[in-house]
Amino acid sequence: MTRLSKLDRLIAVLALGLMAIVAWPDISQAQQINPTAESVTEDALMEALGGDAQVQGRISIPDELASGLIKPGNSGWADTHGGPVRTANFIAVVGMLAVLVLFYLIRGRIRIDSGPSNQRIQRFGALERFGHWLMAVSFIVLALTGLNLVFGRAVILPLFGEAAFGTLSAWGKLAHNYMSFAFMLGLVMTFSLWVVHNFPDKVDANWLRHGGGLFKKGVHPPAKKFNAGQKGIFWSVTIGGAALSFTGVMLLFPELAGSEANWQLNQIIHGLVAAVLTAVIIAHIYIGSVGMEGAFDAMASGEVDLNWAKEHHSIWVEDVQGKQAQSDDGTAPRPGTQPAE
Ligand code: HEM
Numbered sequence: 001m002t003r004l005s006k007l008d009r010l011i012a013v014l015a016l017g018l019m020a021i022v023a024w025p026d027i028s029q030a031q032q033i034n035p036t037a038e039s040v041t042e043d044a045l046m047e048a049l050g051g052d053a054q055v056q057g058r059i060s061i062p063d064e065l066a067s068g069l070i071k072p073g074n075s076g077w078a079d080t081h082g083g084p085v086r087t088a089n090f091i092a093v094v095g096m097l098a099v100l101v102l103f104y105l106i107r108g109r110i111r112i113d114s115g116p117s118n119q120r121i122q123r124f125g126a127l128e129r130f131g132h133w134l135m136a137v138s139f140i141v142l143a144l145t146g147l148n149l150v151f152g153r154a155v156i157l158p159l160f161g162e163a164a165f166g167t168l169s170a171w172g173k174l175a176h177n178y179m180s181f182a183f184m185l186g187l188v189m190t191f192s193l194w195v196v197h198n199f200p201d202k203v204d205a206n207w208l209r210h211g212g213g214l215f216k217k218g219v220h221p222p223a224k225k226f227n228a229g230q231k232g233i234f235w236s237v238t239i240g241g242a243a244l245s246f247t248g249v250m251l252l253f254p255e256l257a258g259s260e261a262n263w264q265l266n267q268i269i270h271g272l273v274a275a276v277l278t279a280v281i282i283a284h285i286y287i288g289s290v291g292m293e294g295a296f297d298a299m300a301s302g303e304v305d306l307n308w309a310k311e312h313h314s315i316w317v318e319d320v321q322g323k324q325a326q327s328d329d330g331t332a333p334r335p336g337t338q339p340a341e
Pocket of ligand 1: 123132135136137139140190226229230231233234237281284285288289295296297298299
């Protein structure tokens with residue numbers, strides 16, 4: 001074995017020293033942030049990345065935005081947009097429930113003033129009811145899973161623990177993504193079937209002047225198939241549902257939104273419109289079920305009590321009976337109605 005000369009040893013020491021100097025910045029960084037160390041918090045990682053920088057991955061799909069894995073700016077965005085969306089949804093749910101409890105305490109259940117008759121009249125056909133329930137069931141799932149995204153961490157997590165919240169949120173996200181298509185189909189169906197009955201006319205002005213008879217027993221302003229209040233619900237659902245569908249599709253397929261700023265705008269609009277429509281629908285569900293005697297039948301069997309129909313939709317009843325009388329050659333005494341079973 002040859003022995004190294006003094007000069008060789010000096011060169012080797014200098015080379016090692018040089019290598020250490022060149023490698024020094026990396027070594028120091030690795031000491032500052034070790035992403036796999038247990039003590040490293042998400043905040044420290046974000047801070048180390050800094051500003052607009054992001055951890056970028058490689059993707060083979062056209063959606064460029066999906067390649068950003070960690071971006072510190074996004075957590076700031078979550079805080080900013082979370083505020084108004086959370087507030088609006090809180091007011092929508094808690095505020096509307098409070099209003100309805102108050103309304104129930106003051107007005108009570110709205111009864112059929114003349115009492116139930118022994119006759120039924122067909123109000124909605126099978127297709128109308130199918131469209132309604134498709135839209136209704138999917139909307140309720142969308143609303144609940146959406147509310148879990150906004151309030152789940154504050155309400156479900158402390159009540160039921162991490163495992164339950166995790167499972168619920170994972171399934172909820174899937175349900176939210178896929179049920180949206182059922183909702184859109186139901187929306188198109190009900191819009192096509194009912195739009196013809198929902199244009200405002202002068203009957204509506206009178207109905208509104210009398211508060212729809214909602215606040216006073218025995219007051220029944222005339223109405224066609226849908227009264228002014230229902231027309232309000234119809235257009236809220238149509239316009240709000242279309243806005244939710246459009247912004248929801250942008251959120252599902254971010255490349256369609258064009259830019260990150262557009263995508264974020266869609267996210268805010270989605271959360272705010274959802275709040276308004278949820279409030280409207282809570283009121284609708286109340287009045288269509290426990291709030292008004294006889295109303296639910298319309299969407300269950302499709303037939304309602306004749307006295308209920310006369311009190312709430314008098315012009316529509318005359319219309320249906322008139323048409324049937326004509327088709328029966330004017331001889332039928334109570335056309336459009338059948339004895340109750
Ligand atoms: C358990 C939930 C629900 C119940 C019990 C319910 C009940 C009803 C009833 C009884 C009617 C017919 C009223 C009449 O004969 O005049 C109706 C109509 C209607 N429903 Fe629902 N509904 C529910 C959920 C929903 C949801 C979630 C939506 C929309 C997202 C919706 C949208 C509509 C619309 C647009 C109409 C026609 C306009 C109106 O009557 O207000 N419903 N619903």
